[in-house]
Amino acid sequence: GIQVEQSPPDLILQEGANSTLRCNFSDSVNNLQWFHQNPWGQLINLFYIPSGTKQNGRLSATTVATERYSLLYISSSQTTDSGVYFCAVVFWGVKAAGNKLTFGGGTRVLVKP
Amino acid sequence: DTAVSQTPKYLVTQMGNDKSIKCEQNLGHDTMYWYKQDSKKFLKIMFSYNNKELIINETVPNRFSPKSPDKAHLNLHINSLELGDSAVYFCASSQRGVGSTYGYTFGSGTRLTVV
Numbered sequence: 562g563i564q565v566e567q568s569p570p571d572l573i574l575q576e577g578a579n580s581t582l583r584c585n586f587s588d589s590v591n592n593l594q595w596f597h598q599n600p601w602g603q604l605i606n607l608f609y610i611p612s613g614t615k616q617n618g619r620l621s622a623t624t625v626a627t628e629r630y631s632l633l634y635i636s637s638s639q640t641t642d643s644g645v646y647f648c649a650v651v652f653w654g655v656k657a658a659g660n661k662l663t664f665g666g667g668t669r670v671l672v673k674p
Numbered sequence: 675d676t677a678v679s680q681t682p683k684y685l686v687t688q689m690g691n692d693k694s695i696k697c698e699q700n701l702g703h704d705t706m707y708w709y710k711q712d713s714k715k716f717l718k719i720m721f722s723y724n725n726k727e728l729i730i731n732e733t734v735p736n737r738f739s740p741k742s743p744d745k746a747h748l749n750l751h752i753n754s755l756e757l758g759d760s761a762v763y764f765c766a767s768s769q770r771g772v773g774s775t776y777g778y779t780f781g782s783g784t785r786l787t788v789v
Binding site: 596664667 | 705707716717718719720722730762764766768770777778779780782783784
């Protein structure tokens with residue numbers, strides 16, 4: 562079935578460390594977004610990246626659509642990076658009915674000072 | 675200016691009550707959504723409206739009824755609240771098509787607690 566899987570489920574980092582989060586999806590997509598849910602519960606859009614590479618400060622993301630995965634890189638992590646990172650996709654074709662955004666299970670990140 | 679705003683932010687109510695959550699977006703998007711986030715943080719779509727027309731209705735109890743008076747507003751009414759309805763409810767909007775330049779935008783969520 563249609564699936565979005567994220568790994569690892571949990572990540573503990575020391576401040577200043579770098580990390581990579583992965584998102585695998587089961588079918589072709591026409592939309593892929595990375596979100597950060599901060600400890601206050603807000604969902605912040607980080608990247609809209611159905612393909613290619615983007616960078617925003619210490620964060621960057623790469624989506625290889627043909628191989629059905631996306632990576633989110635966090636460099637020089639800070640305590641404010643803590644929270645849950647979600648990957649979400651809209652699948653092509655019939656599965657895209659209504660432009661439904663399907664979420665992965667998230668990666669819980671804790672950055673320690 | 676808040677792009678997608680939801681009210682209230684917190685809602686504590688007793689079982690059996692009826693409650694509503696309101697959502698408004700000022701982005702000019704034509705599609706709005708309700709998502710539910712459970713206690714394990716999993717996010718799942720409930721409803722979607724495009725220009726006031728219901729286009730997605732996932733397997734949701736019919737105690738939940740969305741209403742879209744215009745394309746900038748999508749409200750969620752819940753009848754006969756149950757303990758299992760406790761969750762965070764997110765409103766979102768997007769521009770329908772292949773995907774807008776900036777994708778979906780989410781509101782700040784409404785934490786519903788049923789006691």
